[in-house]
Amino acid sequence: MISLTQKEIRQLKARAQLLKATVKVGKQGLSAEFLAALDEALKHHELLKVKFDxxxxxxxxxxxxxxxxxxSFLVTRVGNVVVLFRPKPTATT
Incomplete structure (x- = not known):
């Protein structure tokens, strides 16, 4: 479980304002395919918007x-959009 401070949440909200929705929840809902696409998007972008169509x-x-x-961590939900954050895994050597 990810825990963030209020300061970190404010910073993530500010960063998220500039983002477009990366993934959209459609007719299939939270299907396995949707969750796989969401996981892939979170691997590339640690902060993303998900729109509920x-x-x-x-x-x-x-x-x-x-x-x-x-x-991931649910940063905020505004209207039909949620913002999720999952930090990229750090490479251990």
Missing amino acids: EFKEQKRELAPQLAEKSG
């Missing part, structure tokens, strides 16, 4: 599930 009524319940299943 479908399931807009359930986004309040789905956002924490999305963070839990992807091993």
